[in-house]
Amino acid sequence: MTTPYARLQARFSRLAALGEAGAVLGWDASAMMPRGGGAARGEQLAALAGLSHEMLTAPEVADDLAQAQAEEGWEEANLALMRRAHLRATALPTALVEATALANSACEKVWREAKAASDFARVQPFLAEVLRLQRETAHALAAATGLSPYDALMDGFQRGVTAAEVEPVFDAYALWLRDALPRAEEIQARRGEPVPLDGPFPVEAQRAMCRRLSLRLGLEADHSRLDESLHPFCGGTPTDVRITTFYSSDDPAKALLGVLHETGHALYERGLPPAFARQPVGEAAGMAAHESQSLIVEMQACRSDAFLRFLAGEMTAAYGARPAHDPANLARLWRRVARGFIRVDADEMTYPAHVILRFRLERAMIEGRLEVADLPTAWAEGLRGLLGIAPPDDARGCLQDIHWHDGAFGYFPSYTLGAMAAAQLMKAARAAVPGMDDALGQGDMAPLLGWLRANVHAHGARLGFQDLLRAATGKGLDPADFTAHLGHRYLDAP
Amino acid sequence: MTTPYARLQARFSRLAALGEAGAVLGWDASAMMPRGGGAARGEQLAALAGLSHEMLTAPEVADDLAQAQAEEGWEEANLALMRRAHLRATALPTALVEATALANSACEKVWREAKAASDFARVQPFLAEVLRLQRETAHALAAATGLSPYDALMDGFQRGVTAAEVEPVFDAYALWLRDALPRAEEIQARRGEPVPLDGPFPVEAQRAMCRRLSLRLGLEADHSRLDESLHPFCGGTPTDVRITTFYSSDDPAKALLGVLHETGHALYERGLPPAFARQPVGEAAGMAAHESQSLIVEMQACRSDAFLRFLAGEMTAAYGARPAHDPANLARLWRRVARGFIRVDADEMTYPAHVILRFRLERAMIEGRLEVADLPTAWAEGLRGLLGIAPPDDARGCLQDIHWHDGAFGYFPSYTLGAMAAAQLMKAARAAVPGMDDALGQGDMAPLLGWLRANVHAHGARLGFQDLLRAATGKGLDPADFTAHLGHRYLDAP
Numbered sequence: 001m002t003t004p005y006a007r008l009q010a011r012f013s014r015l016a017a018l019g020e021a022g023a024v025l026g027w028d029a030s031a032m033m034p035r036g037g038g039a040a041r042g043e044q045l046a047a048l049a050g051l052s053h054e055m056l057t058a059p060e061v062a063d064d065l066a067q068a069q070a071e072e073g074w075e076e077a078n079l080a081l082m083r084r085a086h087l088r089a090t091a092l093p094t095a096l097v098e099a100t101a102l103a104n105s106a107c108e109k110v111w112r113e114a115k116a117a118s119d120f121a122r123v124q125p126f127l128a129e130v131l132r133l134q135r136e137t138a139h140a141l142a143a144a145t146g147l148s149p150y151d152a153l154m155d156g157f158q159r160g161v162t163a164a165e166v167e168p169v170f171d172a173y174a175l176w177l178r179d180a181l182p183r184a185e186e187i188q189a190r191r192g193e194p195v196p197l198d199g200p201f202p203v204e205a206q207r208a209m210c211r212r213l214s215l216r217l218g219l220e221a222d223h224s225r226l227d228e229s230l231h232p233f234c235g236g237t238p239t240d241v242r243i244t245t246f247y248s249s250d251d252p253a254k255a256l257l258g259v260l261h262e263t264g265h266a267l268y269e270r271g272l273p274p275a276f277a278r279q280p281v282g283e284a285a286g287m288a289a290h291e292s293q294s295l296i297v298e299m300q301a302c303r304s305d306a307f308l309r310f311l312a313g314e315m316t317a318a319y320g321a322r323p324a325h326d327p328a329n330l331a332r333l334w335r336r337v338a339r340g341f342i343r344v345d346a347d348e349m350t351y352p353a354h355v356i357l358r359f360r361l362e363r364a365m366i367e368g369r370l371e372v373a374d375l376p377t378a379w380a381e382g383l384r385g386l387l388g389i390a391p392p393d394d395a396r397g398c399l400q401d402i403h404w405h406d407g408a409f410g411y412f413p414s415y416t417l418g419a420m421a422a423a424q425l426m427k428a429a430r431a432a433v434p435g436m437d438d439a440l441g442q443g444d445m446a447p448l449l450g451w452l453r454a455n456v457h458a459h460g461a462r463l464g465f466q467d468l469l470r471a472a473t474g475k476g477l478d479p480a481d482f483t484a485h486l487g488h489r490y491l492d493a494p
Numbered sequence: 495m496t497t498p499y500a501r502l503q504a505r506f507s508r509l510a511a512l513g514e515a516g517a518v519l520g521w522d523a524s525a526m527m528p529r530g531g532g533a534a535r536g537e538q539l540a541a542l543a544g545l546s547h548e549m550l551t552a553p554e555v556a557d558d559l560a561q562a563q564a565e566e567g568w569e570e571a572n573l574a575l576m577r578r579a580h581l582r583a584t585a586l587p588t589a590l591v592e593a594t595a596l597a598n599s600a601c602e603k604v605w606r607e608a609k610a611a612s613d614f615a616r617v618q619p620f621l622a623e624v625l626r627l628q629r630e631t632a633h634a635l636a637a638a639t640g641l642s643p644y645d646a647l648m649d650g651f652q653r654g655v656t657a658a659e660v661e662p663v664f665d666a667y668a669l670w671l672r673d674a675l676p677r678a679e680e681i682q683a684r685r686g687e688p689v690p691l692d693g694p695f696p697v698e699a700q701r702a703m704c705r706r707l708s709l710r711l712g713l714e715a716d717h718s719r720l721d722e723s724l725h726p727f728c729g730g731t732p733t734d735v736r737i738t739t740f741y742s743s744d745d746p747a748k749a750l751l752g753v754l755h756e757t758g759h760a761l762y763e764r765g766l767p768p769a770f771a772r773q774p775v776g777e778a779a780g781m782a783a784h785e786s787q788s789l790i791v792e793m794q795a796c797r798s799d800a801f802l803r804f805l806a807g808e809m810t811a812a813y814g815a816r817p818a819h820d821p822a823n824l825a826r827l828w829r830r831v832a833r834g835f836i837r838v839d840a841d842e843m844t845y846p847a848h849v850i851l852r853f854r855l856e857r858a859m860i861e862g863r864l865e866v867a868d869l870p871t872a873w874a875e876g877l878r879g880l881l882g883i884a885p886p887d888d889a890r891g892c893l894q895d896i897h898w899h900d901g902a903f904g905y906f907p908s909y910t911l912g913a914m915a916a917a918q919l920m921k922a923a924r925a926a927v928p929g930m931d932d933a934l935g936q937g938d939m940a941p942l943l944g945w946l947r948a949n950v951h952a953h954g955a956r957l958g959f960q961d962l963l964r965a966a967t968g969k970g971l972d973p974a975d976f977t978a979h980l981g982h983r984y985l986d987a988p
Contacts, residue, residue: 017541020534021515028518032526036717037734040514043772047511051545223530240531278537 004064005075008082009279011064015055016278020237022048027235027242031227053097056089074281077462081280088156091144092137100133104407111405118395120376127405128372131365134409138366150366153410158286158417160464163363166413169420169479170356174386176483177353181387184337184349184490194332195324197315201252209252209318210245210259217263217297218449224266232258234265234294238277241266252319253334257298264297265290267449271457282460285468287411291418292425293456299348299419300426300485301448303335306441314443337490339387341396348419349486353386358401358412366409421469423482425456428473498558499569502576503773505558509549510772514731516542521729521736525721547591550583568775571956575774582650585638586631594627598901605899612889614870621899622866625859628903632860644860647904652780652911654958657857660907663914663973664850668880670977671847675881678831678843678984688826689818691809695746703746703812704739704753711757711791712943718760726752728759728788732771735760746813747828751792758791759784761943765951776954779962781905785912786919787950793842793913794920794979795942797829800935808937831984833881835890842913843980847880852895852906860903915963917976919950922967 002010022045029041055061065086070079107126114123138149145152151162211226219241229244236242243262245255268284276282284290301307305327312327323329337347343354361378364370370378379398380390391397403411429451430436436447455472466476496504516539523535549555559580564573601620608617632643639646645656705720713735723738730736737756739749762778770776778784795801799821806821817823831841837848855872858864864872873892874884885891897905923945924930930941949966960970 013537014541014544017534017538018545021519021538021542024519024522024538025515028522032719034716034719034734036714037731040511040731040733040771043507044511044515044518047508048515050508051512220530222528225526225528237531237534239534240528277534 004068005070005079008061008064008068008079011055011061012082012085012280013278015052016283018048018052018055020278023235023237024240024242027244030229030231030233030235031242031244053089056086061086062090074276074462078276078279078281081461084159085280087144088141091140093140096133096136096140100130100137100407103129103133104405108402108406111399111402115395115399118393118399120394120399123399123405124372127375130405130407131372131409134407135366135368138409150363150410153366154413155410157408157411158288158414158465159461160466161286161288161413161417163359165466165477166359166417169477170352170359170413170416173352173416173479173483174356177349177386180483180486180491181337181339181349187491188332188337191332194329194336195326197251197253197324197333198322199250199252199319201249201319203247203249205318206247206252206255209314210255213256213314213443214243214259214263214266216443217260217267217445219263219266219270223270226259232262234262234269236269238269238272241269252315257302257334260302261294261298264294267297267452268293268457271453273458273460276460281462285459285461285463286465287414288417288421288465289456289468291414292421293418293452295348295419295422296426296448296452297445300422301440301445303331304437304440305331306437307443308334309441310443335489339389341383341389341391342400344400349490350387352416352419353383355412355416357382357386358403361398362404362409362412417465417477420477420479420482421465423485424469424473424475424478425452426485427481428455498562499564499573502555502558502562502573505549505555506576506579506774507772509546510777512542512546512549514772517729517731518734518736521738524723524725524727524729525736525738547583550580555580556584568770568956572770572773572775575955578653579774581638582635585634587634590627590630590634594624594631594901597623597627598899602896602900605893605896609889609893612887612893614888614893617893617899618866621869624899624901625866625903628901629860629862632903644857644904647860648907649904651902651905652782652908652959653955654960655780655782655907655911657853659960659971660853660911663971664846664853664907664910667846667910667973667977668850671843671880674977674980674985675831675833675843678980681985682826682831685826688823688830689820691745691747691818691827692816693744693746693813695743695813697741697743699812700741700746700749703808704749707750707808707937708737708753708757708760710937711754711761711939713757713760713764717764720753726756728756728763730763732763732766732768735763746809751796751828754796755788755792758788761791761946762787762951765947767952767954770954775956779953779955779957780959781908782911782915782959783950783962785908786915787912787946789842789913789916790920790942790946791939794916795934795939797825798931798934799825800931801937802828803935804937829983833883835877835883835885836894838894843984844881846910846913847877849906849910851876851880852897855892856898856903856906911959911971914971914973914976915959917979918963918967918969918972919946920979921975922949 025041025044029038033041065083068079070076103126107123107130110126111123114120134153135149138153141147141152142149145155147155148163154161154163207226214224214226215221223239224241224243225236226243226245228246230246232245234241234243243259243266245258245262247255268290272284273282302311308330309327312325312330315325315330316322324333335347337349339350340346343351346354357379360382361370361375365372375398376394384390429448433447433451439445439447456468459468459471463471470476519535519538523532527535559577562573564570597620601617601624604617604620608614628647629643632647635641635646635650636643639649641649642657648655648657701720708718708720709715717733718735718737719730720737720739722740724740726739728735728737737753737760739752739756741749762784766778767776796805802824803821806819806824809819809824810816818827829841831843833844834840837845840848851873854876855864855869859866869892870888878884923942927941927945933939933941950962953962953965957965964970
């Protein structure tokens with residue numbers, strides 16, 4: 001009675017519902033759960049993950065996938081994504097999946113201590129084991145997909161982007177930065193030091209302001225929450241997005257700009273096509289696409305001259321009239337370039353250098369050209385080549401990020417591909433939507449959001465990263481739009 | 495390599511982990527979820543319920559259950575509970591389970607409107623359909639278990655208690671009440687009106703006091719939360735219990751006593767045997783047993799003369815010195831009998847009358863001796879017989895409770911069985927633990943809790959309700975301990 005495609009739809013819908021359950025439990029673990037619930041939460045999530053894997057790799061799935069017929073367009077794309085998910089899930093032997101989960105978890109625990117003590121030697125054998133299993137995983141995925149091993153890993157985070165495409169883009173950026181960064185620093189020095197923000201900044205006032213702005217940008221109160229966690233993120237499900245942030249009472253900017261960033265992620269989830277909810281094609285297009293949506297909101301829209309005029313009024317309303325709230329001063333505060341050691345603290349111009357460094361190193365590690373023992377040295381050399389500085393210790397070097405220590409190889413490029421895509425999308429949106437900056441000056445993101453919903457969100461995962469950009473902007477990824485944006489913001493102005 | 499019993503253990507452990515996931519999602523839906531997440535949450539919970547049912551009824555479970563051998567004692571009890579769960583799950587045809595879920599959900603929605611409008615006719619056909627399916631369910635369960643249809647439903651909430659045991663206990667109570675209630679009212683009138691509590695009662699102060707007391711009673715901060723929801727409950731999982739309450743700024747007693755009640759439930763969950771976590775035998779012994787633990791804390795311990803002396807000090811610390819905070823006055827306020835229409839507002843003496851009414855009516859409905867159309871009349875007659883009053887409308891009559899309208903038949907007796915068991919356990923604890931009331935007078939529940947942990951909590955579900963009482967008190971349910979407690983509190987004193 002049911003067709004193979006209908007059976008697959010039902011199965012993937014259930015899989016997605018389990019995924020949603022896991023997402024809410026994950027949010028809860030970070031934002032709500034008392035510490036003593038941790039062990040049980042691990043078992044709950046493991047049960048959900050195990051069941052999902054069994055549902056995805058059950059023998060009848062292969063049969064249905066072989067026989068399924070789908071209509072051209074959305075259904076066809078959906079079926080292709082189902083095949084891809086099944087292929088990736090069945091490519092890995094259960095023993096490898098289990099060994100990886102154990103090794104990642106063990107390494108992640110030791111990494112926390114190693115980072116606190118800035119002691120790379122402590123985590124080195126654990127990271128070596130993680131890498132060994134990641135290489136094995138990469139080769140198994142490569143054999144199944146026909147991609148190169150590193151591409152096969154990257155493909156798990158952002159479908160359809162290859163190192164061969166990324167490498168020249170990143171190399172060109174590194175070259176551009178070598179010239180642009182000193183110029184930006186010089187211009188910045190000429191402009192003089194900004195007036196620092198002047199408190200107090202009561203957490204209650206910060207919380208209210210963050211929530212108010214998040215809603216003003218277009219998030220609906222009935223479909224979202226804003227809570228607190230040590231590491232800010234956007235989680236939950238498309239009809240119930242959960243943003244978290246971390247408030248510091250001496251600096252309101254971190255939470256504020258962080259919430260604007262997470263709101264961009266949240267708006268993407270809210271804009272996914274409801275007709276394909278809980279189907280692979282109804283999901284976001286990947287991590288680079290997701291990052292393009294957080295960064296177009298945070299970096300492109302909210303740090304624009306227009307929006308900073310609006311934010312100046314909001315800062316004054318929340319914390320009183322202060323000289324630091326002058327829009328030009330906010331621009332000097334919140335658009336400041338600086339060569340630093342820490343990726344998550346980097347400005348938008350130097351951030352890609354941190355990503356390029358990691359892309360080069362993780363690719364070399366997966367391809368067997370770099371061993372874990374040589375990582376600290378390679379890190380220092382690489383950063384010196386990109387930013388002219390070397391980390392004073394490993395805590396501020398190769399121990400700073402959780403990613404590799406938790407088995408995530410191939411993720412880093414998404415950050416910078418997203419930043420580049422954000423600039424490209426913003427340029428296209430500005431050309432297509434008249435009066436967008438006037439609206440941003442009033443704190444009104446509706447014109448931009450309308451364009452993003454129609455040209456990005458509504459596509460779900462129907463198009464890959466490059467095709468999504470082509471559909472929205474008329475061309476594949478063009479890093480020139482990003483450097484033009486940076487040039488305008490950091491090099492052109494007086 | 496694995497034994498049938500070990501395979502069953504692994505399966506039930508995974509089932510329990512899914513159940514825990516559902517419990518956290520259920521808590522979230524009541525305490526955290528924005529309204530717009532409701533539809534998706536329904537699908538997430540349905541996916542978990544569907545998968546759990548499939549896991550419990552899979553063909554290999556029957557094979558393993560047939561072959562499994564368990565050691566005498568805990569393992570044997572565990573295996574028996576697995577057999578029982580499997581028997582009840584396989585007794586019902588899928589079509590009946592699905593029809594029941596749909597009918598319950600439809601009726602529950604209409605019931606909310608019908609209750610608001612006090613319009614029984616509106617919900618009558620929906621409730622009739624719910625009842626029809628409950629009768630079918632009861633007969634299917636009866637055929638599988640050998641119990642009578644109504645007993646088979648009751649067994650789903652509190653294992654091993656039959657209507658034949660409950661009926662004489664309830665009839666005797668109704669008889670006792672006919673004489674005792676007017677006497678209690680007379681004594682109460684002679685004592686004079688209590689001084690009412692005098693605010694303001696800021697919600698923040700109430701919240702802090704409720705949490706402080708909950709922790710003081712023995713709940714651990716690392717394993718619990720206190721939040722807010724429209725209908726208070728205790729949810730979550732044994733290592734992460736989640737209490738909710740509802741604060742009213744003009745009456746702090748409702749939240750306070752409610753949190754003490756839910757703390758009793760929470761302490762039971764916290765005290766379950768960790769060695770059998772996520773196994774049927776490691777769960778609570780049933781709804782009546784659970785209610786005995788909330789009521790021994792709320793009614794027996796916290797409304798005792800000794801604890802009210804402690805609470806008087808807490809009220810003064812939180813809201814300032816007031817005449818109403820005199821312990822004797824708090825006793826007159828919080829131990830007040832009143833013939834009312836609403837079960838959830840009832841005092842501990844008249845509460846059983848509300849339960850007895852529902853027990854008689856629901857049993858008659860399941861046994862085909864009462865039809866839904868005749869429910870309002872039967873309700874009025876029944877309440878008149880028990881308390882001498884009849885509800886002025888159906889909103890304050892047969893529309894007041896959600897239970898039947900959501901398909902829960904056989905649940906109500908647990909409330910009063912729990913109240914009776916609480917009195918019986920308290921008497922045994924007082925006899926076994928010297929100085930218990932002195933400790934309660936200092937706000938110290940540790941002596942009582944220690945006894946409950948050893949004599950109730952630590953048994954998990956190894957013993958049924960009656961055997962649990964026998965092990966803890968040397969006898970099966972003895973309602974005389976309950977009437978003795980009520981007599982002492984409401985009839986003896988000057």
